[in-house]
Amino acid sequence: xxxxxxxxxxxxxxxxxxxxxxxxxxxxxxxxxxxxxxxxxxxxxxxxxxxxxxxxxxxxxxxxxxxxxxxxxxxxxxxxxxxxxxxxxxxxxxxxxxxxxxxxxxxxxxxxxxxxxxxx
Numbered sequence: 001x002x003x004x005x006x007x008x009x010x011x012x013x014x015x016x017x018x019x020x021x022x023x024x025x026x027x028x029x030x031x032x033x034x035x036x037x038x039x040x041x042x043x044x045x046x047x048x049x050x051x052x053x054x055x056x057x058x059x060x061x062x063x064x065x066x067x068x069x070x071x072x073x074x075x076x077x078x079x080x081x082x083x084x085x086x087x088x089x090x091x092x093x094x095x096x097x098x099x100x101x102x103x104x105x106x107x108x109x110x111x112x113x114x115x116x117x118x119x120x
Contacts, residue, residue: 002047002115003026003044003046003048004047004049005031005041005048005050006018006030006049007033007049007063013104017050034059034062035057035063038067041067045073045076047076050081052081053080061093064093065096068097074097077119078099081102082101083103083104099117100118
């Protein structure tokens with residue numbers, strides 16, 4: 001199964017996502033903000049990153065752009081998982097390098113399908 005990095009400032013959302021992922025057999029790493037998430041991704045090289053958008057400091061759009069532009073992390077797919085569900089947010093997220101965009105709340109089935117799609 002995959003090693004998944006969750007970058008989200010909400011302990012509640014991190015817990016929900018971790019529970020879904022671990023039930024499906026995935027290993028989970030977590031970071032509470034964009035700066036720590038980018039650093040952890042470069043250090044641990046996860047298979048997939050789940051990225052929140054609204055975070056203090058480096059937001060999810062900025063962190064996604066850093067990961068997709070850095071040669072060492074450019075091949076790690078980023079899935080944006082956020083409450084921001086406007087079409088403009090979706091377009092901007094994909095332009096930053098995200099491979100998928102999911103609006104919270106999400107179900108385990110939707111999350112696993114997205115992970116399988118970006119890893120295929």
